[in-house]
Amino acid sequence: MRNLIVKPWNDTHGAVFSGPQMFSIFLRGYSMTKSDRTEARIWLRTVGLRESVRSGLMDGCAFCAIAEGAPAHRVLDEPELLAFLDVRPVFKGHVLLIPRDHVDTLLDLPDALRDPFFRAVQRLAAAMENGLGSQGSFVAVNNRVSQSVPHLHAHVIPRTRGDGLRGFLWPRRKYADDAEAADYAARVRAAL
Secondary structure: OOOEEEEOOOOOOOEEEOHHHHHHHHHOOOEOOHHHHHHHHHHHHHOOOOOOOOOOOOOOOHHHHHHOOOOOOEEEEOOOEEEEEOOOOOOOOOEEEEEOOOOOOHHHOOHHHHHHHHHHHHHHHHHHHHHHOOOEEEEEEOOOOOOOOOOOOEEEEEEOOOOOOHHHOOOOOOOOOHHHHHHHHHHHHHHO
16 A cells, blocks of 8 residues: 555644554544545455445544444444544543434434433543542533534543643633623524
8 A cells, every 4th residue: 555645634744654554544534635535445444444334424534434343442332322532632531422323513413312412421421430530521512613523522521620621721701791791692592
């Protein structure tokens, strides 16, 4: 197999990879040309993995590949949902929960999966405390903006007081006055 030049979504520098490294890059959401994606799929098949074999999977989606059997440290494996360790955790034990079938964002989550998905988030948050001894957890879902893989995933991250995660969230803003706050509240209410 020839080397593959890939460019990360948020980087301007390409890198050269082949074989298992390509598989890792393929799963981490790097952009590839059409011919490179084809070559990556061929390589995946040579190591016994199949992509897009079930309906509901998206070709080239890193999380769909994991749902189909690509290597991951699984912590929850159910017919409709899968949770596995994040490869670049904020803290050790950081878990990603996904629906097995491809769903782009929380807004696209079918009603039938909404309750099972959030019950699983709740169970994973409890597991952070009961299994890892954390004092709590941080749960987050990005929709489009900052969504590194365009497949719905909830982050469940173990937290402990004094863990240094103060700057993790964005700077807080203030409304100019009560009228501006009331305007924002009214616009959100109207959209519901």
